[in-house]
Amino acid sequence: MLLPLRKTIDMRTTLIRIGNSLGIRIASSVLKELGWKRNDPIEFAVDDGKLVLTNMANEPDPFAAISKGGWYDDPRDAYEIADELYRGRVNTREIPEL
Numbered sequence: 001m002l003l004p005l006r007k008t009i010d011m012r013t014t015l016i017r018i019g020n021s022l023g024i025r026i027a028s029s030v031l032k033e034l035g036w037k038r039n040d041p042i043e044f045a046v047d048d049g050k051l052v053l054t055n056m057a058n059e060p061d062p063f064a065a066i067s068k069g070g071w072y073d074d075p076r077d078a079y080e081i082a083d084e085l086y087r088g089r090v091n092t093r094e095i096p097e098l
Helices: 028-034 075-086
Strands: 016-018 021-023 042-047 050-055
Antiparallel strands (some): 016 021
16 A cells, blocks of 8 residues: 655754744745644644644634533533643544534
């Protein structure tokens, strides 16, 4: 079975100072290839020593279902889930669309 070819873009950059923090610059050509735009919400995670960035612009709003009471009858459960979402303990891809 042949696997589809994946386009790879290799880029090297350095950490730069942004206020009191450090950040990286991502070339506009890479952002264009990814379809990322300014002010897109970006989620990041560290996985096995690698930084993984995920554009969340097209992901469902994890708090929308909670605010509409769509998950639980008991509001205390909704607050607990909101706290878990805030702390990153729940995978947002498991959230049902409204």
